[in-house]
Amino acid sequence: MTSSEDVRRAVGINDVAARAGVSPGTVSNVLNRPERVAEATRLRVEQVIDELDYVRNSSGRSLRSGRTDSIGLLVLDVTNPFFTKVSEGVEDEAAGAGYPVVLLNSAENPQRQRRSLRLLAEQRAAGAVIMPVDNDLSDLLWLRERGIPWVLLDRGDVSADLGCSVCVDNHEGGLAAGRHLVSLGHERITFLSGTLSLEQCRTRLNGLRTALDEAGIDPDDAVRLVETGKLNAANGEQAVEEVLGGGPKRRPQAVFCANDQLALGLLKGLGERGLHAPGDISVVGYDDVDFAALVHPGLTTVGQPKYELGRAAMRLLLSELNDPGHRHERMLFAPELVVRGSTAPYRT
Structure with a gap:
């Protein structure tokens, strides 16, 4: 039987701060807003985090803020390689800002889309990138009313008054x-x-x-x-x-x-x-x-430009999450015809 003395005490933010010789607020900035911390200080704190094997307590932070750090990514079909590349773009941009991404699949089904959006609301997601299944945006407006912002991806017909969107023409x-x-x-x-x-x-x-x-x-x-x-x-x-x-x-x-x-x-x-x-x-x-x-x-x-679509959508979502002066945008990318061997002149 393991005694309580043998159980390793969880390392807290105060332990990191004491070892690094900084305040707990500085450690918090390194974790959440690293751009606000001088590089030498940030590197020292990150080294201590590694040495102490510190793992942040996201549940406590979620209780205080009323939301998690997760980003929902709702796609039409997870088996389609198009969405694989889009997802890579979303995840890379989100990771750079410290947000994990949760992938959801509507399978082009309005009921599954509704269940996914309600799950995001239940989990208090920070935001979402969404490829809607049809023209009915009522569930998305319901989500925004609950304080969860979203960006529409691969939809070019939505007014910027409702939210940001990213699309190819x-x-x-x-x-x-x-x-x-x-x-x-x-x-x-x-x-x-x-x-x-x-x-x-x-x-x-x-x-x-x-x-x-x-x-x-x-x-x-x-x-x-x-x-x-x-x-x-x-x-x-x-x-x-x-x-x-x-x-x-x-x-x-x-x-x-x-x-x-x-x-x-x-x-x-x-x-x-x-x-x-x-x-x-x-x-x-x-x-x-x-x-x-x-x-x-x-x-x-x-x-x-699949990967770029994903990154652009996530950048717009990050702007809405972090910039008090954010204004909704519609971003439109140009397509490119790629001619290969499956087309040829018509033979009478």
């Missing part, structure tokens, strides 16, 4: 994909999409329609919409029959997919039916995930 992305396909002579184009309740999908479709209209092609005649349940590879593969519907004479000359996951699934489904890109159908994706360059032929896609 999805209309420009759809426009770039459409212009590329039109330049190759394609005039029958299917847009393979998730639900149009997602602003990203709607806006990319509108960009495609604009490109056709610019070229003097009636988008109502040229563009066919195929909606899938979710933006994943399995749904892309399952959508092949509907994409090919109407027989060879009505088969699309090209398919523009709302994301790379759908496009990769579509390519697999086409191959299983003896059809290939670009010889039979040109295929364009969106996001430029790592796998897009690894398949054969490489996937033509619209690239997004």
Whole structure:
């Protein structure tokens, strides 16, 4: 049996301060606001923290402040590599400011999104970066009313009066994909999409329609919409029959997919039916995930600065958390068309 004398007493902030020869307030600043401490002092305190193996008591601090230091990151689909890169950006920026990140997955489900937001409220999260599943922002406004600020990621249609947002210009992305396909002579184009309740999908479709209209092609005649349940590879593969519907004479000359996951699934489904890109159908994706360059032929896609999106969203959230003069912003990044082997000129 272990006696009480053998149990190691927890090292406290006062122990660190005494060993380093500074006040407890200075130790607190090193832990929470290191930029306020002279470098030599900060390094001495950090060395003592390591020597004493000090672990801060976050629960006590949470009770005093009424919130934890955690940041919620709510994404649409944790299996999508796009969100992996975004998450890296959020986590790297948050780590630099001393905030841990809790990853949550809505799976494109409004009920799961609601449960996740309520969990953040219950845990008194410091803030959140959120990719909403649809246009209904009532749950997000509910969260803000409870003192938890948020930044919307991958949504460009939200007023800055409501909160900060970070997005890539999805209309420009759809426009770039459409212009590329039109330049190759394609005039029958299917847009393979998730639900149009997602602003990203709607806006990319509108960009495609604009490109056709610019070229003097009636988008109502040229563009066919195929909606899938979710933006994943399995749904892309399952959508092949509907994409090919109407027989060879009505088969699309090209398919523009709302994301790379759908496009990769579509390519697999086409191959299983003896059809290939670009010889039979040109295929364009969106996001430029790592796998897009690894398949054969490489996937033509619209690239997004995924990592930078995550970092920018977290920077805006940190500003709201720490800057009394913070004002909400909308940040818009430019997309980039990445041409690979899955598109080619239309052959009559």
